[in-house]
Amino acid sequence: MAILSGERTERERSRNANAVSDTPKGSFPKTAHLLKHSDFQRVYQQGRRHFSGNMTVFYLRAQTEAVPEPNEAGTVRQLRAQVVGRVRIGFTVSKALGGSVERNRMRRRTREAVRRHLPMLREISDAVDVVINPKKSLLGAEFEQISQEIERAFRVIRQHCKFENNPADKAADKSGKREMRRR
Numbered sequence: 001m002a003i004l005s006g007e008r009t010e011r012e013r014s015r016n017a018n019a020v021s022d023t024p025k026g027s028f029p030k031t032a033h034l035l036k037h038s039d040f041q042r043v044y045q046q047g048r049r050h051f052s053g054n055m056t057v058f059y060l061r062a063q064t065e066a067v068p069e070p071n072e073a074g075t076v077r078q079l080r081a082q083v084v085g086r087v088r089i090g091f092t093v094s095k096a097l098g099g100s101v102e103r104n105r106m107r108r109r110t111r112e113a114v115r116r117h118l119p120m121l122r123e124i125s126d127a128v129d130v131v132i133n134p135k136k137s138l139l140g141a142e143f144e145q146i147s148q149e150i151e152r153a154f155r156v157i158r159q160h161c162k163f164e165n166n167p168a169d170k171a172a173d174k175s176g177k178r179e180m181r182r183r
Contacts, residue, residue: 034090
C-alpha cells in the first residue's frame with residue numbers, strides 16, 4: 001500500500017512539474033516590494049494615477065535616499081544615493097472588495113501579471129514606486145485582460161519617466177502630436 005501512494009505522488013510531481021514549466025520565467029524579488037505604510041501614503045498623495053477597467057495604478061518617481069557606506073575600518077565616511085533604477089511595487093486590496101479569499105485571489109492574480117511584465121520597468125533609469133489598487137471587477141476578469149492592463153500601465157509609467165528625464169524628448173513628442181492633429 002505504501003508503494004502505491006509513493007508511485008502516485010511521483011506521478012503527481014511529474015505532472016505538476018510539466019504544468020509549471022509552461023509559465024514564462026520572471027521574478028518579483030523582495031527588493032521590488034513596497035512595504036512601508038509611509039511609502040504607500042507618499043505614492044497616494046504625491047503620485048500620478050493611471051486608471052483602467054479593473055484597477056487603478058498609482059506611481060511616483062522616488063527620491064534618492066542617502067545610505068551610509070562604511071569604509072574598510074568599519075566607520076562611515078560618506079553617503080551614497082542608492083535608489084537609482086530601483087522599482088518597488090505594492091498592492092492594496094480593500095476589505096470592501098470581499099472576504100480574505102477574494103482579496104488574496106485578487107492580489108495573487110495581479111502579482112502574477114506584475115511578475116510577467118516587471119522587466120519593462122527595469123529599463124527605467126529612475127527609481128519608481130508603484131501601488132496597484134484593484135477593483136471588484138478584477139475577480140471576474142480573464143487573466144489575459146489583467147495582464148494587458150498591467151502591461152499598459154507599465155508602458156505609461158515608463159513613458160512618463162522617460163519624459164521627465166529629458167524635457168527635449170517631451171517637447172519633440174508634443175510637436176509630433178501637433179503634426180498628427182494637423183493631418
